[in-house]
Amino acid sequence: MRSAVAAIALTTIGLTTASAETRITYKSAKTGSSYYQMGVELAEAMKSGTDGDIIVTIEESQGSVQNVMEARARGGDYVFTTPPALVGLAQEGKAMFEGKGDPKFSEIRALFPIPSLTMHFVMSQESGVTDITGLAGKTILLGKGSFGATEGEKYLGLFGMADSVQIADVELSNAVAALKNGQIDGFVTAGSWPAPNVIEAAASTPVTVFSLTPEQIAETKRTALTIPAGTYAGQEADIETTSLPVVAYTTTAMDDETAYQLTKTFWESKAKLAENSPWWNGVDQNLMPTIETTIHPGAQRYYAEAGITLTDAQK
Template sequence: MVRNSLAALAAAAVIAAFPFAKDASAETRVTFKSAKSGTSYYQMAVQIAEAMKAGTDGAVIVTVEESQGSVQNVKEAANRSGNYVFTTPPALAQAAIAGKGQFEPKDPAFDKLRSLFPIPFLTMHYVVRADSGVTDFAGLAGKSFIIGKGSFGASEAEKNFETFGVAGKVNLVDVELGSAVPALKNGQVDGFATAGSYPAPNVIEAAAGTGVRLLSMTDEQVAATGRTRLVIPAGTYPGIDEDTVTTSLPVGAYTTSDMDEETAYQLTKTFWERKAAMAQDNPWWGGVAPAMLETLGATLHPGALKYYKEAGFDIPGGLM
């Protein structure tokens, strides 16, 4: 009897010390809506899932879902309940909350969107075959090009072609972005546009065994896009030995107020604590810094806010 009592007390002490510890039958399940398979953001989601499992000793299990783009991710948040996490540029989260643009008329369900943490920024890549003869955006006139459908990269490329004066002159091939690399390698198209944090897996794949070039923007073109200037360093991709000037867009991980505080706390805490380990495998994580919190643009989930206060982060006033 005494032994049983002591065992019970010991178990209670463990639970008190580690309130989030759970057995396998009580693990917390999280759905992570990311991007199309083959993109850097899908790979990031897989890495986050692995980090969560390792960082919580299996107490939090993240299942990654492929998506057709950031707009879909946000729109699904209106109808998802429980532990739904998704990635999107902050501008889309803000548009949904305000009921503007693609989210008109306003849906009150979007008022439940909450921020968790920033992830590597979206970087525009314009990839062309080296033997296409294309060296700048004007050279895309008359060429076959894939931009995909429904993603930020597709809409951004289309907008930039208009800004750069080549809209209607580029032969846009109506296929999914997943078909771009084989089509490029087989000579069926001259190039493709993709948005992802560099180094992007599909660009690495395109450059492997095939001569490719990344189109670089002039400072005037960067200014005309209204986006943030970013330089992809020489040597990032095989065969590309000079810097590439392009544009980028902040991206964050979000959830909804339906998620419980403890789960949001553990997700946020584990992300920051495992970030250095993730960066050892993929350099893009090294660029994520606490200062990037200011880009999130939506109120922090109370669980995330709890972690940031405990960790001593500077929290922008607009996120509380």
């Protein structure tokens, strides 16, 4: 009898433990990318910060549009990342979401910002280029198919450089080697800062990561961002550039307590995250205005407790 009671008690404890654990699927980017690695780091932070109450499973993604599209069919355990602008387009049925609208898109809710996609114009010091107008006659690597490549091409057109720059037919993964051996004068890349390929380039050969002027930044219609001096080897001054904010989202299907715990644990773990991966230093309260849509009520509860003011559009 005693053993039977003990067995029942153990079973009850097991059920209680199991029911206390919340499982989340986090969908961000392709395996091997910096954003996939961020997801891995977030998963570890959530497990540690909640004493195992929240377990995050990372799921590979083919991109932000796919992440948003899947919000239509996923449940309350789904967290995904995307630029805020895409959420707005999905909710309005515009651009890549034209003809693919769904009422579920209106249920998307923000949690917290993550490192922004940040534009880097990396030039060899030997090229002598210190601003975008100096690119005339130079060979530049843009890469193919990425946000950085598309944005870089857009900027060359905006600032009258499109016809005077030679675009190198080299993969972005070979940018550092091509810069070092003089095959190219520079490359354009977008990612969280500090960007691993820019760190590698600056460590292997003297480079200049040039700034855009305030007027040029305004013309791009992107979000201004400052990369602090000393981020890269040889960088003595701040770099003024553009960025595309990225935010972690879920939907109204997620319960308030889970959204609260996810948001609270993220912000309370951020300093520790940054100790291991400096790109988390790029996230602070100054990124909150980049969230242009409604924040989940559970996350709003955390922001109220933390004294972080939200806009009317975020509430």
